[in-house]
Amino acid sequence: MADTEQQQPADDGLIVARVCIDDTLGPYEARLDPTNRWNGWLCPRFDLDTVRKIAARTQEMADEYGHDTYDTVHVIDGDARRSEHRAVVLVVRWQYLGGEPGEEVEHAVSVISPDADGLYGIGGGEWTWHAAAPDPDARKENTVSEPKWLADAEAEFARREETRAAYEARIAAETADRINNKLDELGITPIRPAAIQNHRALIIPALLVEADPEEELYSVHADWDATARRVRLAAGHFWNDYAGLLPSRPLNSVEDVVLARREGPEQKPEPQHSGPASWDLRKIAEGAARTIASDVTSHDTGEVVQMLSGVAAAVLHLSDTLARTFTRP
Structure with missing residues (x-):
């Protein structure tokens, strides 16, 4: 069943800009409100001549890469009242049309009506429109042109990027x-x-x-x-x-x-806390205790030995305490 998307009249905040979707669509001249965005992407409006260009390009891509990969735009011309020409703009979302024969599918086809200025909102809120680079033909006369070697390199890069994008789209499909x-x-x-x-x-x-x-x-x-x-x-x-x-x-x-x-989501295992290497502390303390001489006669040296013995005992006690703490169920 077709949806009808009635666009609002143009506001004073609309500007003229060139928009595109990467290297696949555009760039096209559009009118848009730069503050009106969908997930950061622009929501442009196009005149009917531009919509025809978009329609031709989307149908070309769908024929090349598959209709499940791209939505397509269609312009149907007719004379509704014989006295005036009418054009109907449709957007077909083919991925929603995979149901059983005769099954009614919502949102698969939308009728895009023009706003008060005769502009059509194509892909706003769905497609990833963004601002395009400035039109090379509109550059100022004093702009320095690119050297041939750079232009050739840029063209080769664009060709590779287009090939890569097409390959990734095919793999995703x-x-x-x-x-x-x-x-x-x-x-x-x-x-x-x-x-x-x-x-x-x-x-x-x-x-x-x-x-x-x-x-x-x-x-x-x-x-x-x-x-x-x-x-x-x-x-x-x-x-x-x-x-x-x-x-x-x-x-x-x-x-x-x-x-x-x-x-629900897969539960990740809780990290295991192994605790400090308490037995390493014990080995160090026991080794220090064994090296303390037992037949010291110097008073000063005896005090040092006594202090070291106390430190060794404290480390042994600490290692046993930590071992009990981290092995407790």
Whole structure:
């Protein structure tokens, strides 16, 4: 079912800026309120011509890397009243469309309506828009141009970065598929399958079951353990005592999900306090006591010997006390 996202009229605080999402989208000219952010990311608005460019690029990336990897933007033109041209802007979130045939899916498709200035908010609150570098064509005439060797090096670096980003996105998409395949193998239908964040190689764990605060049951998600190279469950607290998800038990059967709801995150073993090496102190004290001469005749030396004997006895007593303290159950 499609959602309609009605944008608010433009405010006086809007500025014109160039925005992009890394090297995958943009840069595009937009209007935005620099103080209006989602997790630190910008929420830009675009004119219809720019929306068409974004639509073409998102569909191109989805065709190349998979629709489960990227949301796509679509502009549908028509004449609603015959007398005026209309354009409908849609955003399709393909990762939410993996359910059974005929199953109604919320938030999978959004209709983006223009604001009073005819601008469309694309990806605000979902995509990682950020400010782009200044437009090279808009530089001042007295700006010193880059030497050819540096321009070539920058171009090569940009090419490598684009290749790396595409590779990481592909690996992340394959990893999300591994998670979903494991769930399918165990007969688990997730509330939300594993996917990757828009335009980034970050895996969004599959949501298997929501938290239940009344029953004190954790939410359970299926994530990927890169160290063990296997699917691992992750738990979210039912009272939100901590942010995010924490690792739980490996996923081998449906029973692991049932247990993870009750156990929550994996409990790390308490550090073992071995205590001081008290027997080392004893050896030192006994050695010192043995070296103290018993036939000393000098009065001054005798006082020193007596003091050393007292120190040795004190160290022996301390070592025995510490040994009893740290071996006590």
